Amino acid sequence: MRLSRYFLPVLKENPSEAQIVSHRYMLRAGMIKQSAAGIYSWLPLGFKVLKKIETIVHEEQMRAGHIPMLMPTLQSADLWKESGRYDDYGQEMLRISDRHGRDMLYGPTNEELITDIFRSHVGSYKDLPLTLYHIQWKFRDEIRPRFGVMRGREFYMKDGYNFDLTKEDALHAYNRHLVSYLRSYERMGLQAIPMRADGGPIGGDYTHEFLVLADTGESEVFYDSAVTDLTFGDRAIDYDSVEQCQGVLEEFTSKYARTDETHDEALFNEVPEERRRVARGIEVGQIFYFGTKYSEALGANVQGPDGKQSPVHMGSHGIGVSRLLGAIIEASHDDKGIIWPEGVTPFHCGIVNLKQGDGEADAACESLYEALTAAGLEPLYDDRKERAGGKFATMDLIGLPWRITVGPRGLKNGVVELTSRRSGESEELSPEAAVQKIVEIYANHQTGRGF
Structure with a gap:
């Protein structure tokens, strides 16, 4: 979504x-x-x-x-x-x-x-x-x-x-x-x-x-x-x-x-x-x-x-x-x-685009969105033209367990940032590795797609 x-x-x-x-x-x-x-x-x-x-x-x-x-x-x-x-x-x-x-x-x-x-x-x-x-x-x-x-x-x-x-x-x-x-x-x-x-x-x-x-x-x-x-x-x-x-x-x-x-x-x-x-x-x-x-x-x-x-x-x-x-x-x-437990979260992962309108950032977010969806998960992509602080505050408020942050600076190094809502810890991974980690996490949880 x-x-x-x-x-x-x-x-x-x-x-x-x-x-x-x-x-x-x-x-x-x-x-x-x-x-x-x-x-x-x-x-x-x-x-x-x-x-x-x-x-x-x-x-x-x-x-x-x-x-x-x-x-x-x-x-x-x-x-x-x-x-x-x-x-x-x-x-x-x-x-x-x-x-x-x-x-x-x-x-x-x-x-x-x-x-x-x-x-x-x-x-x-x-x-x-x-x-x-x-x-x-x-x-x-x-x-x-x-x-x-x-x-x-x-x-x-x-x-x-x-x-x-x-x-x-x-x-x-x-x-x-x-x-x-x-x-x-x-x-x-x-x-x-x-x-x-x-x-x-x-x-x-x-x-x-x-x-x-x-x-x-x-x-x-x-x-x-x-x-x-x-x-x-x-x-x-x-x-x-x-x-x-x-x-x-x-x-x-x-x-x-x-x-x-x-x-x-x-x-x-x-x-x-x-x-x-x-x-x-x-x-x-x-x-x-x-x-x-x-x-x-x-x-x-x-x-x-x-x-x-x-x-x-x-x-x-x-x-x-x-x-x-x-x-x-x-x-x-x-x-x-x-902070939603993985078993009941409304969306499995949030995607935050730090620079909406930037061609490379937009393309990377679209690719992440499509890869997570193809894996049977429901990402929530924050594609609004809002400041980064407001996007992070919304993601923290609604409590999705995992967030992938995408920005031009990280993409120059071939990485995105994956953050755990519960621990607050972040790590830099390639977009493919971030998707794979999210897929593996939810493979251990029986979750329905809901409505």
């Missing part, structure tokens, strides 16, 4: 309404624009990152054997009345009526709707296990929406639901989700720590939240610093293996890590003092096992191998796709702007 043809309405000044880093940089980098309190339009740059994150979530869910679908944003209130949650959910639920006076709601979650789909089409244990998921917009009417996409009223979320014959099968689904989430977050450049949590209005006897450590986190967290040494890496996992999935869960949850809601001071004090940490965390996902709570309420039964009818065991599993943008920025930025 050529920047002269792209829609990137960057701001030079910090918006007064932005209280935290991610909100400030998303507004300044032209990623979002507020439409109403807690509701945003996603501008092209923000939309590209959103789709990159969504692609990773889809890939890892399907790798784990989960089946994508799509449910509507608006739901009939009848199902929620049937489950008993319509009145219990509280004022966060946006309740509306259609033109015929029927009670409707803008879905904050989908347990009732997915259970109704299941009970309408599945009646035998032979169709189990089954996990369905979708990525869809949700709405929760926060009393004080703030912090941009971190606590908005409208948000983009992956929610999945497993249906199993027994508790043991459902707990395997729980463990399978934990593994797939750990892999997803690492691909996004995040370390998300699974922490014992409270079930809240969804309910459930087993639940873990995934939190990213950040000073602006809404939750106080208590943890053993040993958990931050754990990485999922590129290990191969057989998602059908109960033992392997259980082993990963035990590895990542055996150290103390809890939110303030479930914190146990006595257990925390058993952690060696030098490893005890108290910090803030941003929730980016949560998994639940809630047994037969919804299947009993909504009559989601299957015939077992003994011929008897029994309610299925269920769980739900969510990832805040839009919230993740804010979390990544909170975890990866400096005083100049965003």
Whole structure:
């Protein structure tokens, strides 16, 4: 993409309404624009990152054997009345009526709707296990929406639901989700720590939240610093293996890590003092096992191998796709702007022409642009007739991991400058070598081209 043809309405000044880093940089980098309190339009740059994150979530869910679908944003209130949650959910639920006076709601979650789909089409244990998921917009009417996409009223979320014959099968689904989430977050450049949590209005006897450590986190967290040494890496996992999935869960949850809601001071004090940490965390996902709570309420039964009818065991599993943008920025930025991890960057590399209009510089930039594109990458070429300082400031603000700088002086020596946004280190390479290095870097990352 050529920047002269792209829609990137960057701001030079910090918006007064932005209280935290991610909100400030998303507004300044032209990623979002507020439409109403807690509701945003996603501008092209923000939309590209959103789709990159969504692609990773889809890939890892399907790798784990989960089946994508799509449910509507608006739901009939009848199902929620049937489950008993319509009145219990509280004022966060946006309740509306259609033109015929029927009670409707803008879905904050989908347990009732997915259970109704299941009970309408599945009646035998032979169709189990089954996990369905979708990525869809949700709405929760926060009393004080703030912090941009971190606590908005409208948000983009992956929610999945497993249906199993027994508790043991459902707990395997729980463990399978934990593994797939750990892999997803690492691909996004995040370390998300699974922490014992409270079930809240969804309910459930087993639940873990995934939190990213950040000073602006809404939750106080208590943890053993040993958990931050754990990485999922590129290990191969057989998602059908109960033992392997259980082993990963035990590895990542055996150290103390809890939110303030479930914190146990006595257990925390058993952690060696030098490893005890108290910090803030941003929730980016949560998994639940809630047994037969919804299947009993909504009559989601299957015939077992003994011929008897029994309610299925269920769980739900969510990832805040839009919230993740804010979390990544909170975890990866400096005083100049965003620093995107390679797995989610909107463009793989920036090209800065120091002297637009110079024949040799223009030709070199065009050649780099074509070579990177031919290699399957998306460069962003700043071909504007702007001063060099302004071009560098824009690149730093939007946070592309790598930048190739092209100028007449370097070209006389046959080199361009390749700069790492994260480290700030630069090296002079031939244009061909710079392209090859960028290609090799991204060969180690699974990245989709997005939109």
